Amino acid sequence: MTRKKVLYAALVLLTLALLLSLGCAKKKVTPTGELPSAPAPSRVPAEEITQPDVNAQETPAQVEEEPGAEITAAASKLKDVFFAFDEYSLTEEAREILASDGKVLSQTRKLNVVIEGHCDERGTVEYNLALGEKRANSAKSYLVNYGIEASRISTVSYGKERPFDPGHDEAAWAKNRRAHFVVQK
């Protein structure tokens, strides 16, 4: 019986404590429903936001010289070679064209060339850059094997960035998968 009394007494005390604590908590927050007025400007430091000017500056391009008439005439005889989709190996037709290009190059020793590798628009920018490089190198390798000094031939890949035909069909794509000859300036 005494145990029960003690328990009841404790219960009463705790209830009182609980009510008291709730009362206190309530007093503390006292929601008013009013949006407090904004703090005085000086209390919140202002962050200065500036908008920097954008100023693109020219990157100097390389100086180019016009080639002489003899070289221009010989260069006009150079023919481009074409490739199958996602391929850089030379077809039989491409080999024949390169053999005739090799002949032109061996006859005009002052003619140095850049072989540009090009791709059709399918596939990603980066992969096509690498593919175009392989196409240019395929053509160069053939010519070096033919007997042209490697130093007379440089290569550059344009990937799919400079299509010859802007179309979006197989006819256009076939024209764009090529190794293209230009005179080294």
Place this chain on the structure above:
Amino acid sequence: MFSSAKIVLVTLWLMALWLFVPVAIGSEQPEVRLEIRTSQSISIRIYVARFGTLGAGGLGKYAAECEKIVGSDLQLSGFFEVLQAPAGDLNAFLDSFKNKVASREEVLVEGRVSAEGDKIVLEGRLYDIAGRKTIMNKRYKFSEPALRRAAHRFSDEIVLQLTGEKGIASTSIAFISNVSGAKEVRVMDYDGYGNKQVTMERSICLSPHWSPDGQRIVYTGYSSGNPDLHVVGRYGGKPYTLSAYRGLNSSPAWSPDGKKIALTLTKDGNAEIYVMNTDGSGLRRLTSHPAIDSSPSWSPSGRQMAFTSDRSGSPQVYVMEADGSNVRRLTFAGAYNDSPAWSPKGDRIAYASRIGNNFEVFVVDIAGASPVQLTSAKGNNENPNWSPDGRQLVLSSSRGGKRDIYVMNADGSNVRRLTTQGDNFNPSWSPRTGEE
């Protein structure tokens, strides 16, 4: 008797718990953070109040502009349900929430625009409706051209307060565009505004990629005649040449710690992946295979890289350690998978895959399991790149008849077109930067 004593005991226990638990929580609770249950769920409702003006006239248009930008930013963040608070008495509006149990956290955003000298001042406030207290006060001072930037900054702070992670409204997207006539690097805000040219190579620029401090962009440029790597400031200025080996210097990727750049070189005869210091020194070759290896993308820890290789016969995505070891193939479905982009949280890799005649954007987890197709639009969808919070992807798409830059949520929803003029491709999302 026995049982009633038991009941009393249990009651006492419960009451004791009731008394002490709230105290414990109250002392540990962070002051401002509201809980986001999962990254994708929308658990907070934001009411955007009409942004007002103080003092001088003619500021109304700035207030309206700031309000529109902040509202749009909060919506685009994907974290919130954004609603317009009714015009008129804000206190009456707040009173309407009294004694209502909200199904989700509700906050109010308000702003006031005033003039200080020749500057505009935006005071922004975030208010917890249920808690009836101001969570955050911000004050920004700027001139008119910096208005969008200031509003974006306020949006990012709101996202930080409510989610614990800063927003991405102040980030930018670099990309290639031929709108000037040549393919140049351009930078625009993440929402497509402020589209500006930062290079003037007058030839071809490709594959821009940001430094992790957001101050520089490395890209491939043809102004010398050869595709070299150049670096230009985020706001333009004079670019410098970082790498000019014979052949390709392409697909650069700045390492997450800012100290290295991974790139593709063909100087040894075939496209291989290399890594160099940011001054061009310390070149090291990572891949060694007669096939094309290209397009490295660092994992956020910097310990691994995803890349593309056609060593299997067609381009596929592979993963290797950052020293080139432990190469393993990640993608198996599809005949052409390229442009890997490692997510900023590290758990997923986005890439472009050819489906029929078109490319579509996919994501796959880093074990290579369960690739998910995110786009299925007309035309090619390529070059996915993550927002720094990993919640969105930027890509180039020709769905509109020509290539443009688009942004979408990381699940493929909510697609927005950011460019309209010219041919636009190779997007790269900037990191968040300290001061932005």
